[in-house]
Amino acid sequence: MAVHVLAVLAYKEGDPVTSAMLAGSVNTNPVIIRRLLLSLQRARLVETRMGAGAGSRLSRSPGRINLAEVYRAVEAAEPFAKPARKANTACPVGHCIRETLNRVFASAENALERDLEKTTLAGVIGMIKATCPAIVKKTG
Amino acid sequence: MAVHVLAVLAYKEGDPVTSAMLAGSVNTNPVIIRRLLLSLQRARLVETRMGAGAGSRLSRSPGRINLAEVYRAVEAAEPFAKPARKANTACPVGHCIRETLNRVFASAENALERDLEKTTLAGVIGMIKATCPAIVKKTG
């Protein structure tokens, strides 16, 4: 969803967009969008102004925002499920597996982020336009 | 959790292990383990025999099972959240972003799996033993 919102902002090329308009595109509630924008603001990916005639826009050009940054800004939790209960420490495997898996998963997540780094928001826009070349109207 | 179970099986070096014993190590319920084992059976990673004195063991040696296989066997859902509602198709971005993101995410997931391929179960066991060299007792 975060990528969707940023793609719309990129599409609007700097014009401030309200959370209501973004919600219209994502087909959700403005509050959901605003909560998401808070995360993106913390990551310095978007800037938001309050008040009448306000809205949000990208802090940087779409070519200088990659999806790894978006992923890190939004993805609070680990991508790999952690066990609800602690493993049985009486078992040698259970006792030591946690730390080992953390290392392996950190490496895997790193690989994932490095792949996401290869795609910028501008690239996403380009792919969208290539996929749907006919559409020109800026509905929001 | 799947890796934990397989690590125990690898640790037991071919001895059949019951779901109750595995549940003891993971500190969960035998039924949870059995459901997990069903997935691992479908992926031909473990073999399970029913009846008295039965249990599960690895289908292959730990050195020939990598974590990408385990990931694929267990991870049913996409790692990236899909929107609950459909995007607004009246918006050009909303209309075409789905397919574009699917491509990007498929690439990222591929990168993740290629990283997981680098680690085998035997490697996990090795790391565990290196982390906790003192423990020898085979509790389960």
Next chain:
DNA sequence: TGATTATGTAACTGTTGAGATTACATAAAA
């Protein structure tokens, strides 16, 4: 200044998915 517009944020309500639990039929070995 005051009306308007839009964000920030709290509080509450679904909804969904994973794990947990209980129960029981079935299969295989002793």
Next chain:
DNA sequence: TTTTATGTAATCTCAACAGTTACATAATCA
């Protein structure tokens, strides 16, 4: 045939996330 252990269904709990309503606050414009 008794015992042991799996396969599987039904149900429960719980956490996370999306959705909704409501309202205070901030910024603009007439």
